[in-house]
Amino acid sequence: MLEVSAEFAAEIQTAIDMKTKPPGSLGRIEELAAQIAGLKGSVKPQLETCHHVIFAADHGIASEGVSAFPQAVTQQMVLNFLNNGAAANVFANRLDVPVTVVDAGVAGDPIVAPGLVSKRMGAGTDSYLSGPAMSAETLAATLAAGAEIAAASDADAMSFGEMGIGNTATATMLIHKLTGVDLATLTGRGTGLDDEGVARKLAILEKAAARTSDLSVDEILAEYGGFEILMMAGAMIKAAEMRKVVLVDGFIATSAALVALTKAPHIRPAMIFAHLSEEAGHIATLNHLDAKPVLNLGLRLGEGTGALLVWPLVRAAADMLNNMATFADAGISGKDD
Numbered sequence: 001m002l003e004v005s006a007e008f009a010a011e012i013q014t015a016i017d018m019k020t021k022p023p024g025s026l027g028r029i030e031e032l033a034a035q036i037a038g039l040k041g042s043v044k045p046q047l048e049t050c051h052h053v054i055f056a057a058d059h060g061i062a063s064e065g066v067s068a069f070p071q072a073v074t075q076q077m078v079l080n081f082l083n084n085g086a087a088a089n090v091f092a093n094r095l096d097v098p099v100t101v102v103d104a105g106v107a108g109d110p111i112v113a114p115g116l117v118s119k120r121m122g123a124g125t126d127s128y129l130s131g132p133a134m135s136a137e138t139l140a141a142t143l144a145a146g147a148e149i150a151a152a153s154d155a156d157a158m159s160f161g162e163m164g165i166g167n168t169a170t171a172t173m174l175i176h177k178l179t180g181v182d183l184a185t186l187t188g189r190g191t192g193l194d195d196e197g198v199a200r201k202l203a204i205l206e207k208a209a210a211r212t213s214d215l216s217v218d219e220i221l222a223e224y225g226g227f228e229i230l231m232m233a234g235a236m237i238k239a240a241e242m243r244k245v246v247l248v249d250g251f252i253a254t255s256a257a258l259v260a261l262t263k264a265p266h267i268r269p270a271m272i273f274a275h276l277s278e279e280a281g282h283i284a285t286l287n288h289l290d291a292k293p294v295l296n297l298g299l300r301l302g303e304g305t306g307a308l309l310v311w312p313l314v315r316a317a318a319d320m321l322n323n324m325a326t327f328a329d330a331g332i333s334g335k336d337d
């Protein structure tokens with residue numbers, strides 16, 4: 001349903017080639033422009049506003065020691081986001097992008113703070129080392145809550161971030177079970193584990209993976225999912241179906257994109273993969289999706305920081321279509337004149 005007809009694709013290419021530049025000279029920006037025009041159904045696409053949503057949740061698996069940081073950091077960072085102090089806030093503020101912070105299931109008592117959107121699915125997931133992270137009912141509610149968040153936004157694009165100590169482990173499990181890429185390839189340092197820490201994380205994930213086999217997609221998501229990752233997946237599907245540009249961040253957000261694309265392959269034309277993360281498993285996951293990231297900045301943070309940083313480039317691509325003169329407008333001779 002988001003597919004572009006061959007006729008319209010040709011029309012878009014002509015519109016790009018009529019601009020006052022040698023054909024193809026804006027490189028990747030031209031590819032982004034074509035993608036945006038196709039998604040928005042116009043060679044003059046409206047792409048003025050972006051809305052950044054950060055989903056936060058905790059992971060039962062964190063108690064096994066899969067992160068370099070303690071679980072309490074998830075809640076502390078939620079308060080930091082609300083106080084405008086995190087990297088994602090700083091980048092969003094620079095770009096005039098509003099930020100919504102969602103409690104998707106942070107451990108402990110519910111956080112009461114002005115501005116926080118509560119979609120709590122529990123006080124963190126259960127540890128998938130010994131049983132499912134969540135029930136089938138909670139999975140459905142989590143995906144639906146994400147869709148509600150996207151449906152409530154009137155922005156032309158959405159960028160998504162996450163916060164959840166231990167969520168590189170959860171992302172790794174989801175990607176492994178959904179793609180079959182082996183855990184050793186996917187398991188990385190997250191917040192900064194040393195080699196010993198990574199070996200320990202891998203051993204835990206191998207044990208958790210061996211617990212199940214032959215699962216359906218929804219069973220995989222309920223067995224190994226994280227609330228923030230799955231809520232982001234639900235939001236990505238809805239945002240894409242509303243023809244919003246979906247800016248996909250790093251390793252964790254790409255696991256959410258994989259979930260979204262597994263459940264709704266038709267939404268692919270809405271997705272822009274912002275950057276290549278330093279997290280070990282990101283490249284293999286992007287390759288599996290045949291996705292080409294726009295930036296390579298050595299980021300390994302999450303929060304949607306890379307997705308925010310690509311927004312000015314995506315906007316510039318739309319501006320190129322909307323505001324750049326054609327050869328005819330400017331009275332400039334074309335290549336073959």
Ligand SMILES: Cc1cc2ncn([C@H]3O[C@H](COP(=O)(O)O)[C@@H](O)[C@H]3O)c2cc1C
Nearest residue numbers: 067069162163164165166167168190191302
């Ligand atoms: C202060 C701080 C701020 C963060 N912001 C994002 N993350 C990132 O690190 C976490 C994933 O790494 P792991 O799986 O190793 O726990 C996620 O919360 C992710 O968003 C942060 C981590 C920390 C410590």
Ligand SMILES: O=C(O)c1cccnc1
Nearest residue numbers: 250251252277300301302
């Ligand atoms: O790429 C990411 O999303 C990432 C990598 C490391 C830690 N947190 C997030």
